[in-house]
Amino acid sequence: EAGVVQSPRYKIIEKKQPVAFWCNPISGHNTLYWYLQNLGQGPELLIRYENEEAVDDSQLPKDRFSAERLKGVDSTLKIQPAELGDSAVYLCASSLGWAGELFFGEGSRLTVL
Amino acid sequence: GQQLNQSPQSMFIQEGEDVSMNCTSSSIFNTWLWYKQDPGEGPVLLIALYKAGELTSNGRLTAQFGITRKDSFLNISASIPSDVGIYFCAGRVNDMRFGAGTRLTVKP
Numbered sequence: 001e002a003g004v005v006q007s008p009r010y011k012i013i014e015k016k017q018p019v020a021f022w023c024n025p026i027s028g029h030n031t032l033y034w035y036l037q038n039l040g041q042g043p044e045l046l047i048r049y050e051n052e053e054a055v056d057d058s059q060l061p062k063d064r065f066s067a068e069r070l071k072g073v074d075s076t077l078k079i080q081p082a083e084l085g086d087s088a089v090y091l092c093a094s095s096l097g098w099a100g101e102l103f104f105g106e107g108s109r110l111t112v113l
Numbered sequence: 114g115q116q117l118n119q120s121p122q123s124m125f126i127q128e129g130e131d132v133s134m135n136c137t138s139s140s141i142f143n144t145w146l147w148y149k150q151d152p153g154e155g156p157v158l159l160i161a162l163y164k165a166g167e168l169t170s171n172g173r174l175t176a177q178f179g180i181t182r183k184d185s186f187l188n189i190s191a192s193i194p195s196d197v198g199i200y201f202c203a204g205r206v207n208d209m210r211f212g213a214g215t216r217l218t219v220k221p
Contacts, residue, residue, distance in 0.1 A: 004155075033209070042119075042201050042211030043156070056208055091155055101146065102209055104155035 002026070004105035006092050012111045018080035021108045025073065025094030033102065034060075034067060034077050035091040043091055043104075049075065050098065079110075087112045116140055119202050119212030126192055127220050134215040135186040136202030144205040145178050145185040150214070151198045159200075160187070192219050 005024040013019050025032050030051050035043035046065070048056040051072040060067065064083070069075040079086055089107040119136045126132055136145070144163055148156035160171050162178035162185060169176055175188045185204070189196055199214040 006155075035211075040213070042117075042203075042213050044211070045208050048208060093155075099144070099205075101158055101161050102203070103158060104148075106153075106155045109153075 004092055004094050004103055006090075006105035006108050008108055009106060010109050010111075012113065013082055014113050015084055016081040018078065019082050019110060020076050020078045021090050021092075021110075023075045023077070023092030023105060025075075025092070026103055029094035029096050029100075029103075030072065031095045031098055031100065032069060032075050033093040033095075034075070035093060035104075037089040037091055037107070039088070046077070046090075048098075082110070082112045084112050086110060116210050117202060117204055117212040119215055121215055122213070123216040123218070125218045125220065128192060128194060130192055132189040132192055132196070132217060133186060134200060134202075134217075135184060136204070136212050137184040138204060139183065140204070140206065141182040142204035142206055143182075144209075145176070146203040146205075146209070147174075147176050147185070147187045148201045148203060148211075149198045150201060156201055189217075192217075194219050194221055 032049040034046040037043045047060045049069045067077045089109050091107045093102040093104045095102050146161050147159045150156040160176040165182050167178040173190045201214045202212040
């Protein structure tokens, strides 16, 4: 069974440019998460989806970050415009329901120059 | 910010030694999970704990859900070089919170 798939693995952009990350969760997992991981830190939640509904986006910087999960499966996370401080790894995870175990993708590493 | 205090921050041990790391919080959690992350990869689930006092093993790994529900520990017995990596604890009430990680180095 395929795990959580993320793309791109790596992205280098200049500040003020837009960037988008894509995530395909494990088949059947209705709960999807986007986490931010800074160097030397643990993952920090940005947004959690139950099917297509964003049920917890309190930590998402809404002035420049947006996310969507239109059909309740794949999800995209967008940053526009990117700032230097956005350089980090963006992790997607999915679980079978809110109380299920989280399974992570390999992450998308963003470098903003 | 992080609400879980994970310690130690790093460990340097000799191959064959046992390892112990823990996670504490001022909050009560319903679930504790332990993950391992290798460089350039996403965290991989090692052990999940769902009940206070629960003790669960996965090969050479053993983890316990503290009775107070505010802490958990992970033990690795007879460490091997491939145990190298960063270990994260995660606790859940409404959402999953992660500790800052314990970086483990195993010297052959």
